Amino acid sequence: MIPPTNSFYDKLERTLVGILGLLAMIVGLVQVLGRYFFPQHAIAWAEEVIVYLVVWGVMIISSQLVRTDGHVRPDLVLRILPAGAQRWLEVFNCLVALGFCGGMLWYGIEIVQTSLLLDETSSTGLAFPMWIYYAALPAGGFLMSVRYIVRFLRYLLWFDPDTMALGHIPDHEVPTNLAADGKR
Numbered sequence: 001m002i003p004p005t006n007s008f009y010d011k012l013e014r015t016l017v018g019i020l021g022l023l024a025m026i027v028g029l030v031q032v033l034g035r036y037f038f039p040q041h042a043i044a045w046a047e048e049v050i051v052y053l054v055v056w057g058v059m060i061i062s063s064q065l066v067r068t069d070g071h072v073r074p075d076l077v078l079r080i081l082p083a084g085a086q087r088w089l090e091v092f093n094c095l096v097a098l099g100f101c102g103g104m105l106w107y108g109i110e111i112v113q114t115s116l117l118l119d120e121t122s123s124t125g126l127a128f129p130m131w132i133y134y135a136a137l138p139a140g141g142f143l144m145s146v147r148y149i150v151r152f153l154r155y156l157l158w159f160d161p162d163t164m165a166l167g168h169i170p171d172h173e174v175p176t177n178l179a180a181d182g183k184r
Contacts, residue, residue, distance in 0.1 A: 013064055013143070017057045024053040045126040052133050059140030066097075066147035083161035094152035101148060104141030112138060 031046030065071050073093065078086050114120075115131040122128040 010064065010067070013060055017061045017064075020053045020057040020060070024050045024057070027053070045124050045128075048122055048124050048126060048128065052128065055133065056136045056139075059136040060143060062140050063143035063147050066144050066151065071097075087155050087159050087161070090155045091152060094148050094155065097148045098145060098152065101141045101145040105138045105145065108134065108138030108141055 027043075027046050027049050031043055034042035062071075078089060081089065111134045112131045115129075115134050120130040122130060122133075
């Protein structure tokens with residue numbers, strides 16, 4: 001039996017990314033309105049903050065892309081293989097991806113430590129601590145690593161060729177709004 005996914009964790013990630021996106025949109029709206037209607041009150045650091053929010057959102061949501069097979073991958077090659085061969089190619093893919101995520105985590109931590117050591121801040125008037133921005137890299141690497149470990153274990157230990165072949169979305173992975181409507 002395949003272990004179920006943690007829907008609370010999924011909802012938490014999606015909610016956090018939604019909040020980051022909403023904040024980026026609000027900051028952008030305030031900046032645009034301020035620039036055109038209240039130039040004396042326009043904020044100069046808006047673009048910087050928007051970049052920070054979007055980068056953090058992208059790094060967090062990359063974990064969801066692992067869960068839903070949303071990352072770029074050679075689907076054309078996978079589709080012509082039988083389910084058993086797909087399994088071992090997916091296991092190999094997980095190992096390679098874990099190596100990549102491990103590199104993101106390792107070097108991301110080094111970048112954050114260097115930024116802290118140098119007390120690096122942004123060059124704008126905001127003087128934002130850059131280690132917070134750089135921390136998105138190891139955070140994204142860690143979140144994706146967790147998903148790839150789960151994925152690796154599923155393909156290695158709980159492989160079911162009828163439900164885990166390419167293109168099949170297991171019932172426990174279907175978004176709740178689609179499952180309720182019966183659309184898939």
